[in-house]
Amino acid sequence: MSSNKNALIRYKTLDKCLKNKYRKYTLDDLIDACSDALFEFEGKESYVSRRTVQLDLQNMRSEKFGYEAPIEVYDRKYYRYSDPEYSIHNISVNESDLKAMNNAVQILKQFKDFSMFKEMNGVIQKLEDSIHSTGQKSIIHLDKNEQLKGLEHIDILYDSISNKKVLNILYRSFTARESSSYTVHPQLLKEFNNRWFLICLHKGKMYNLALDRMEKIDLKEDTEYIDKDLDGDEYFKDIVGVTVSETMAPRNVIFFVDPSNAPYVKTKPLHRSQEIVSENEEGTVFKIRVQINFELERLLLGFGECLIVHQPQKLRLKLQDKFKAGYKNYENLIVPDDNRSD
Template sequence: MATNKNAMLRYMVLDNCFRNTGRRYFIQDLIEACNRQLLEIDPNSKGISRRQILDDIAFMESGEGWSIELARFRDGKKVYYRYEDPSFSINNMPLNEVEVNQLKTAVEILSQFKGMPQFEWVHELLPKLNQGLSTTKTESTIIDFDSNQYLKGIEHLGTLHSAIYHKRVLSIKYHPFEVDRPYDIEIHPYYLKQYNNRWFLFGYNPYSDRSDWNLALDRILDINEINDKYKPNKTIDWVEYFDDIIGVTRPVDGALETVLLHFAGRTGKYIESKPIHSSQRTKWINPELLEVKIEVMINYELERLILSYGSSVKVISPESLKNKITDSLQKAHSQYLLSGD
């Protein structure tokens, strides 16, 4: 199938023209009919050429297209086009080979998002699609996404997604790592966020001073809907909320700070190509040392991220963050000294 923009729209327009027995469509008429439709969806469209229309017709007549039977009638020196069978339409034809392959690729990609609430319908539809496409899995998968269907807590995604959408108040039995026993939390759910292959629920807890209560899905034991009036979110823009932080933890009364980091060697090249934050600005101090500047609120995830680069990164400022990282590294070093190994 032609890969140029709006190809399918042109095929549909041509199909309607070829079916119309009440009018003769010469090549210029076909161009004008396509251009009218293109201008409706894109007022800045510059139109299409005669060559493009002829290529489209050739594709529709080919086996890769729909193998249409198109008659050409002469009127003087000009030619007009019409289906040999006026009842024919590409809309009534089975999928062509290219369309089948495109759908197979789409099905393969979508099938990887298991556990994601917005893709639950895919897994109900997959058997029908595979049967209709007569697929036989003869080739290995050629694309993979970082999606773990066995991730603990992922089974709650659908329930929480539905509660947010339908504005339902929930009672959640929750067991964080730092306490011995689980406890119940009332939550008005607002937002689901994934970070570092873990999912988090944000919402309002009426028994807390914070308006952005945060629960890790892998620590949720049970969820029940309760008959309380839902308090909608009217204060937090979630896109802006996460713009100022790395991860999901936004410090109470947190303020933006300028963080200056130095990355060495290959790690610097990696960080330059894959920024750690949208505010990142970089400068090579020398061929082996990259300076990175970001504007963020300092939180637990930022500290963990810096520590994950080990000896390849050095905190230059602020001093408070530098001291925290230094302290963490000294404690880690002492663990090896105490082990005696």
Template sequence: MPANRNALIRYKTIDTCLRNPYRRWTLDDLVKACSEALYEYEGIDKGISRRAVQMDIQVMRSEKLGYNAPIEVYENKYYRYADLDYTITRLPLSQNDVAVLSETVNLLRQFLDFDYFSEMADVIGRLQDRVAVAKHHSSAVIDFERNRNLTGLEYLNPIYDAIMYRQTLHVRYRSFKSRITKDYYIYPYLLKEYRNRWFVFGARTGDRELINLALDRIWELSPANDIPYHLSEDFRPEIFFEDVIGVTKHERLSKATIRFKADSRQSPYILTKPLHASQTLIEQCKDGSMIFEITVVLNPELYTVLMGFGPGVKVLSPEKVVKEMRKLYQEGYENYKK
């Protein structure tokens, strides 16, 4: 086992011994206790040297691990804690420790929808309480975007298992545009979250065309045990999503370099939070507006993002995208026209 883990076992053993005020502990006593603990927990039967325990005591006394243990020698022979209430298991947390723990707890909470993390729920809850106490019950400093009312989350774990264990799936699915359910047999490859919705990417059996299905539109899910799983060597998420905003990408969608102008109100936000990794600044205008370019697939998510800026963004090219934006704004205008 790693030496660090063995050292932690020795530190804890020495701490347990020195917290017992009803026994006088010599160095040999501590060596014996550490040797027995290493054998019990790690199966190490070669024992430990006096020198190693002496070094452990020096480390515990120092600031190296933050212990600063008040270990003293009395009667030139015995070891004890000068502070009878001291223990290395009750070290005070620094403000930085509390901040790091708080962020970690909030991050871990995002994974509780998966069964693999459900066993951590109690641990995370207790840790959250301890952090709250350490922070004197101050309010949260991080709030992750989350939609607990989203349907389809019950399919996260079965799909995760299917991907991990390479299991073909039968999916009964109804899109927002359809009134009937459709049967899909897919080889699942990836679970992806986008704007608080989960999607499964996989290839259809037969033509092996890559598709994505929203989990909140799944009506029924079951393993297709009679269809052998096919692992695609071509689907690589780190490459597949390079030119995509959102999740929609297929052969029928073209890719283009889009040039757009952001006014003085929107340009600082777009400059500091790019619409896409390909975004480049083309020109800074005297009035504070800026002209940008991105190279992406022309999918519905792209238009949703562009429309979200309202009049603050104007697409300049290509003409195909300009026409689509004009159409969308015209439809919006009709909705509000008296």
């Protein structure tokens, strides 16, 4: 059992003892009560030290957890609440707290239609009822699209990662003529640019599979799960997007942004490694250190004429060719009369 859960059990037990009007509790009695409570939850002997209970009482008295419990010692050895009506479960909430909680509820409600959050619907309703939510419209709007294809797979993928289950996925990429079967060990779910991806192990290599390209998912109960113990922050630290190469080293990508768009890049960095190389009235030169992947190319192309890649040369030439091809497409474009708009 986690230390946090142990602490919650102790606080709940101490609260029960301190508000009991029909029994006197010494410090040793409180220690025994906490030990008994932990034994009941864990099913094994759990002795709570004197120092631990003393710290618990100190924390309950303080503002640390918002309790500020009126704990007093009387007759020099017994503990109780000086206010017989007090309980840590009856903490008052001020108007500012209610507003903050109401805002949090409005944000949570934006996720309620996702299948993986459906179990939260009851919790959200209870929160609304308990804080007397006004039913106001949400001030904060998160970019989401519940109609995205593939969201129906999130439940089984999430459960397979949580319970360490191997899956067989029938998958068809955008470039494939036919579907292929993948036996995968799911590791992480990743959302990028309003699309969801499964990061998984397949035949000893890491893959990212788009959920909207999955056609069928089955459990493989007869295969032992391989846990790569991935940390998302560490795994994605050198990339933009979802495509991670196990062999490619990160490179310095140096690019120029014109003065009208430089503030946007400053305030919303392309990558956490971003830094300013130089700056003048003509624009700003930035540097990021990342692996070169498809998502990075798309991001840089999205700035159009406002951004110029200086290094590495191979990336600069590749983007240059794409801009030339794009210009050629527009130069040779013939729009049929029925597709023209006024």
